[in-house]
Amino acid sequence: MKAAARERRVLKVGIVGCGKIADSHASQIKRIEGCEIVGVCDREPLMAQQLYERFPIRAYYRDVTELLAQAQPDLVHITTPPDSHYDIARTCLEWGCHVYVEKPFTVHASEAEALIGLAERKGLKITAGHDDQFRPATRRMRKLVQAGFLGEGPVHMESYYGYEISRSGYAGALLGDKQYWVRKLPGKLLHNIISHGIARIAEFLTTDSPEVMAYGFTSPQLRSMGESEIIDELRVIIAEEQRTTAYFTFSSQMRPSLHQFRVYGTKNGLVLDQDQETLVKLRGAKFKSYAETFVPPLIMADQYLKSLFTNLKIFAARDFHMKSGMKYLIEAFYRSIVDGAPDPIPHQEIVRTARIMDAIFAQLELKHLDGNARYSDPRATAE
Known part of the structure; x- marks a missing residue:
């Protein structure tokens, strides 16, 4: 935080949900000056106690309202399963707390709209945990786009998100337990993962509800494991009328397993x-004659070499860790609270991401569940 922020009172932070991702949040909050974790909460007290013991935290609680009443945080990080995000975030906002919600922001777009509307009416800050959008190379990309490097805005984008499935860890729990919480989400495995890849596209769109065409299926690998419900291969076309198009690919089978974004x-x-952690510039104009054969490879080699030294420099500065994007996003969010800086993620971008995901899962349900199954949003009338 800025020196000016350190002169103000300490920003009091609470965390609701003490699973694995909560450790990452606590670790990054601990790196930031001018704030303190005053309480953590989980409906399973042992989980809250363990997080409390691993980090310098004042107290732990079992109930959200108990945390809010006793610890009195200024802001709350919500790191619970997605189906609880809406209710917990709404409670925190009603208590007057700013809110950071892990991805996916909500299960349904209508919930996202309701939360953002409530935050705006109360003059509170709210953001989504799209921390991949704030990794070092991504920030460099954003600056180039804002400076006009692409020309007149994106014409086309391609977002790739690879995911390797094995019997161990998170995927193993999902495959081995038919009652696992991820299976209860409209998009199941996809719902808990693809927001990072979709958010990359949503950032550069201007239409609130672009056209979406989705196709998904269960890979032969999963079918050989006896799995028929989980979709792990997804292809999506996203289009704004007469403006920008995008492809999104999620795959557990494609090799190499990419986490890549291309924008033209x-x-x-x-x-x-x-x-x-590289960013490569693609020159639009071609060189004349045989120069097009020899010069571009030299330019590409030079860019990769510069990326190497940039990454080494960031590594030497101890800012090249897996969650550097999360640290940057949290800092930017805190600055928006303390100093009145702009929101790190515009609200319309959060809603646009949620609407695209809604459209994807609606189409997948119509195509891949039984003929009577229909996608429904129980909070369609939420205020």
């Missing part, structure tokens, strides 16, 4: 590789 403008293009 009227002048130039960019390729972001999250795994390699």
Whole structure:
């Protein structure tokens, strides 16, 4: 936080949900000056106690309202399963707390709209945990786009999100337990993962509800394991009328397993590789004659070499950890609270991501569940 922020009172932070991701939040909050974790909460007291013991935290609680009443946090990080995000976030907002909600922001777009509307009416800050949007190379990409490198805005985008499935860890629990909480989400496995890849596209769209065409299926690998409900191969076309198009690919089978984003403008293009933490500029104009054969490889080699030194520099500064994007997003969110800085993620971008996901899961349900199954939003009338 800025020096000016340190002169103010300490920002009091609470965490609701003490599973694995809560450790990442606590670790990054601990890195930030000018704030303190005053309480954590989980309906399973042992989980809350363990997080409390691992980090310098004042107290732990079992009930959200108990946390809010006794710890009196200024803001709350919600790291519970997605189906509880709406109710917990609404409670925190009604108590006057700013809210950071892990991805996916909500289960349904109508819930996202309701939460954002409530926050705006109360003059509170709210954001989504799209921390991949704030990794070092992604921030460099955003600056280039804002500076006009692409020309006249994105013409086309491609977002790839690979996911390797095995019998161990999170995927193993999902495959082995037919009652696992992820299976109860409209999009099941996809619902808990793809928001990162969709948010990359949503950032550069201007239409609130673009056209979406989705196709998904269960891979032969999962079918060989006896799985028929989980969709792990997804292809999506997203389009704004007469403006921007995008492809989104989620795959557990494609190799290499990419976490990549490509964006093409009227002048130039960019390729972001999250795994390699590289950003490559694609020159729009071609060189004359044989120069097009020799010069571009040299330019690409030079860019990758510069990326190497940039990454080494960030590593030496101890800011090249897996959750560096989360740290940056949390800091930016806290600045928006303390200093009145702009929201790190515009509200319309959060809603747009949720609407695209709604459209994807609606189409998948119509195509892949039994003929009588229909997608429904129980909070369609939420205020």
